[in-house]
Amino acid sequence: MNMVQALNSALDVMLNRDENVLIFGEDVGYFGGVFRVTEGLQEKYGLKRCFDAPLTEGGIIGAAIGMGAYGLRPVPEIQFADYILPAYDQLVSEAARLRYRSNGEFWAPITVRTPYGGGIFGGQTHSQSPEAIFAHVTGLKVAIASNPYDAKGLLIASVESNDPVVFLEPKRLYNGPFYGRAEEELKTWAKSGHAGADVPLGHYTVPLGRAALVREGTEATVLAYGTMVHVAEAGIADSGIDAELIDLRSIVPLDIDAITASVRKTGRCVILHEASRFGGFGGELSALVQERCFDSLRAPIARVCGYDMPYPHAFEWDYFPGPVRLSEALKATVEYR
Structure with missing residues (x-):
């Protein structure tokens, strides 16, 4: 489906x-x-x-x-x-x-x-x-x-x-990983996030408040949700960084245990969301990670987000945080001294 x-x-x-x-x-x-x-x-x-x-x-x-x-x-x-x-x-x-x-x-x-x-x-x-x-x-x-x-x-x-x-x-x-116009940067996209998936016909639940470990890694943790999970996969593949990817699935309740366990392991954190940066949910994620993982962090927490501007109709694909921007943030985070 x-x-x-x-x-x-x-x-x-x-x-x-x-x-x-x-x-x-x-x-x-x-x-x-x-x-x-x-x-x-x-x-x-x-x-x-x-x-x-x-x-x-x-x-x-x-x-x-x-x-x-x-x-x-x-x-x-x-x-x-x-x-x-x-x-x-x-x-x-x-x-x-x-x-x-x-x-x-x-x-x-x-x-x-x-x-x-x-x-x-x-x-x-x-x-x-x-x-x-x-x-x-x-x-x-x-x-x-x-x-x-x-x-x-x-x-x-x-x-x-x-x-x-x-x-x-x-x-x-809705109808595939990137419904609408194809993004040029997605040429670097990893082979994941298919248009369809095996979905049981009957009743099952995915609990609210339980994040998914999409990709294991050791050098950095990427936190994302929704469409940005697929952007993150592409950016990680492009960067060459061995990053761990956490799909939050719900932001309230938030699986803070999964987040902190990953960041304590990798020592670095990059947060990715489509909404504009200022006042976005990434700010809350950053504060929570800093409060719980300060002693483990080896670089500042990075945020890759939409720009702080009214939503641009004609230039929405330039507005979106894409794989290239995430790749650059990952490299800068890992190279930080």
Whole structure:
């Protein structure tokens, strides 16, 4: 399966497994979603289990919170992560706090699916990477898959969670490792990150908060998630550095034990994410690594990120941190004296 098929399979499994699961959002019903993730689900499960919603993100998430408190497990879709901001107050002030405010009487077991990141020339309002603003909110979980197998397992785990989850789906990975225009730098890409992967048809989970060791190494640790895992593989191959690659898979909860074990072993750390550098989640990762691994570090922690600028529509492939930039950062980190 590719990632679209894997996500569709996860939703199919959960709709069939739990009658309290339902899906709604803009164009997710009859149309099957802009990226076809929900294709065929309305036909299979009916209008009450998979249905369209008005173009009102705050209303979609507000309704989902009420459904969750009532005992359902809604999976609302926000068509693009950029459009989630009208619903931010519902997520922060209601969903994230409901269990605490009600002393456990009410929960918000909702999974908010949304495509995020660039790569399809969607422009400034269809391409941003806002994961850091959700990671900051106590009470929200944030998951970001890098491959079809993890996408299905993480989505099922999210739907089964009793806490609200923001499930970010990298658009560049929907139909292959680099959905959209091919990047020139990917000529150096290692043979990995295939368009499809072996994905079981039935139920399985990938636990939130458990990182994956993608590549073992001894000279440096690279921390990445989503699309950047594949960029990291390419950059490591190009650099000739024996780097260890950790796919975080979820940034809240964060597998800090896996991170610190790797950095203590290698003594160096490079953090890679698509979002802009200033205020990005890489800053939090850097602080956590420094606090826990200071005595093991042999070089400053490096960050390879998007540039601090409004998202550039026509120049998005120049904006993205690519394999060459990661390769240069790795070499500089290893050569640091």
